[in-house]
């Protein structure tokens with residue numbers, strides 16, 4: 001074993017360029033994971049001032065014992081940041097496995113002959129597998145430690161940036177880094193070993209005779225196990241897709257974000273079958289247009305399905321994941337906009353808490369926002385609540401009851417949204433235990449279940465008097481104003497301070513949703529995108545560097561450097577086009593489903609496709625792919641043929 | 648000498664042959680159709696013999712060598728090496744046998760570019776899990792005349808020197824059979840002589856068996872017997888022949904006329 005490890009170390013230092021890619025990819029992956037972990041540790045370690053939290057006892061029952069839960073109030077809440085960090089970690093981990101698996105597969109494929117030679121002079125398949133795993137370990141150790149160190153250095157910077165933002169409105173301090181960094185390093189090693197495993201297995205199948213066959217092409221068949229797993233993942237993805245439907249409510253958005261990942265795994269497993277087929281399709285116009293170089297590019301892509309598949313994988317992964325996320329969130333904002341529009345009936349909205357009075361005003365719906373802790377069997381959560389006057393509010397907004405009667409909202413009662421009633425199983429007549437922020441516990445009887453209207457109505461509505469009593473300092477954030485009979489809303493807006501026409505207010509709200517989404521997208525996709533860019537460049541760069549021999553032979557046969565460059569250009573474009581068309585297919589499918597799911601019951605929903613962002617993602621992928629295939633080719637052609645300099 | 652079906656009085660049959668081929672056939676199947684590379688080869692290589700295999704291009708020499716060394720599975724027939732039947736062995740058993748009993752020298756792709764000369768030579772021992780002794784490695788390097796170059800990498804050596812490193816690597820495990828496929832194919836005549844001398848020495852001094860495929864009559868003349876292969880069949884042999892005689896036999900063998908009228912001394 002030690003003798004073999006020695007060999008691994010030697011080969012790694014020899015194949016530095018091959019492993020440089022894996023090293024960078026893994027180091028960046030561990031860096032992101034480490035950063036997410038240290039920042040999460042900081043949020044966990046964060047304990048706001050004691051006054052801003054409330055401790056309650058859950059109800060228990062149905063197998064769950066009552067327990068104490070500490071619920072922080074919103075102005076000290078860091079859970080938003082935690083959710084984002086967890087997602088960043090998940091996406092980084094996902095993409096890392098991907099990149100590592102494909103870079104190691106490359107390393108093995110390009111050393112077939114060398115592995116054959118080792119087999120010839122007496123290495124057993126097991127020893128070969130161990131050698132490849134040993135190489136992976138050498139690289140993974142170095143990369144993980146580097147990534148963790150970098151993460152440690154960057155943590156204060158990140159926390160500085162994240163403090164006092166919407167996601168974490170508090171000051172965050174770095175916590176002890178040992179546990180989170182150990183987790184990140186372990187995750188890096190695990191990911192590397194998982195990624196290297198299939199490569200090692202493939203290396204173990206290389207026979208001694210491969211040492212003697214020159215330019216042995218990889219076997220075109222892919223194993224039955226891989227196909228079976230590919231089909232399983234595909235089945236899983238399709239099941240998840242079928243769950244993106246109107247009844248899934250809020251769950252539809254996370255589904256729309258994670259389904260593409262499963263789909264990407266499935267397609268990558270099946271890629272050696274799928275890529276040549278799609279590649280052939282895309283090659284039809286290419287061959288018609290370019291003759292020789294296009295034809296060569298097609299045969300290179302189609303005849304080496306494994307290689308093409310690993311080149312396509314990172315492009316497919318990021319385009320599908322990022323595309324679906326961008327499109328889903330845009331459609332979610334569309335539907336949020338339509339919901340807000342439909343929910344507001346008053347023609348005028350005044351922002352802020354200043355009392356609205358005047359000659360032209362018939363009635364003002366000055367709902368008071370507050371927060372309450374809702375207790376259920378095994379958990380307690382902080383909920384947004386609004387105190388309303390049911391008589392006015394039923395005129396200014398859509399409070400159509402699906403059950404019960406909103407007008408009975410007096411005394412210790414509550415009206416709840418449809419989704420909350422669905423999730424928690426509350427029915428009209430049930431009593432919900434709640435705690436006011438002033439720590440007064442109450443039991444409120446459900447009098448009505450109303451249509452959801454996120455952005456206008458929170459999911460709990462209580463009588464205005466009750467709200468005023470327990471939150472005397474709370475002020476309305478916006479007030480819905482009914483003009484007196486015969487008063488033109490437009491002229492009323494002129495008279496009242498801070499007043500807007502409802503349409504304008506609604507547009508502002510929709511824009512706010514979109515802006516909030518944007519921040520989340522940048523946080524989620526920024527690191528993943530950066531990482532994928534490295535991955536794409538990495539695989540294509542290695543792909544071209546490995547073909548030195550082929551390029552030089554072609555030169556000797558009389559191909560001009562321009563011809564070879566054109567061939568590489570078309571090849572990488574073809575691979576990029578295949579990956580992007582699969583990514584687009586996933587994005588479009590997810591987009592259609594989520595739109596259908598979220599727009600149930602809404603009419604005239606705006607249709608906003610962020611073309612710029614989507615085309616930007618595709619364009620960047622393509623440019624990166626082509627650039628990183630062409631650059632090393634040009635370099636090789638320059639270096640290997642002195643005469644090439646003269647052209 | 649005649650070109651009849653083989654019956655061999657060459658080595659006294661007291662001890663079993665080092666390598667025995669019995670009715671070997673090999674058919675390659677591919678999309679383009681089936682190729683009968685070997686069509687029934689039976690032969691035994693005596694212990695300590697040096698045998699050259701010659702024949703026109705495509706006659707099946709490399710295939711024969713690969714089947715004999717267990718690198719490839721014959722379609723039918725059996726290979727017995729030192730009393731062990733190869734076809735019954737698992738991949739790992741075969742590897743261990745190869746490690747212990749066989750040495751290989753090929754025309755190219757012989758050395759690991761990432762390792763020094765020393766490490767290349769020591770590699771077979773490392774693969775068995777043993778730490779190679781410095782003395783052993785330097786002894787075989789000395790034997791092939793490269794003791795001063797232990798620290799170099801293959802890319803820093805000439806073709807002939809690389810080939811000698813490959814021989815040193817084969818020697819270090821003291822295999823009983825050497826398989827060589829055109830070991831001098833890419834070398835000049837002086838360097839070839841050195842390589843062939845080393846193989847000759849292995850048979851004379853250590854009683855090791857050498858099977859060598861070659862196109863070069865001068866190289867073949869180092870062997871005590873030259874086997875001729877034509878179209879997947881043994882077509883005859885020459886013993887202790889001169890390069891001229893071998894060349895003459897070869898030219899008779901070349902297509903289109905095929906194997907006729909040879910065997911004259």
Ligand SMILES: Nc1ncnc2c1ncn2[C@@H]1O[C@H](COP(=O)(O)OP(=O)(O)OP(=O)(O)O)[C@@H](O)[C@H]1O
Nearest residue numbers: 675676677682684703704705706707708709710711
């Ligand atoms: N892997 C293979 N697949 C299909 N056919 C093969 C394969 N290897 C060899 N052949 C065919 O088998 C026949 C014998 O090949 P072999 O390599 O043994 O010839 P050879 O005598 O070594 O020739 P040369 O002197 O040119 O090296 C040839 O017709 C060759 O085309």
Ligand SMILES: [Mg+2]
Nearest residue numbers: 708709710828
């Ligand atoms: Mg040959």
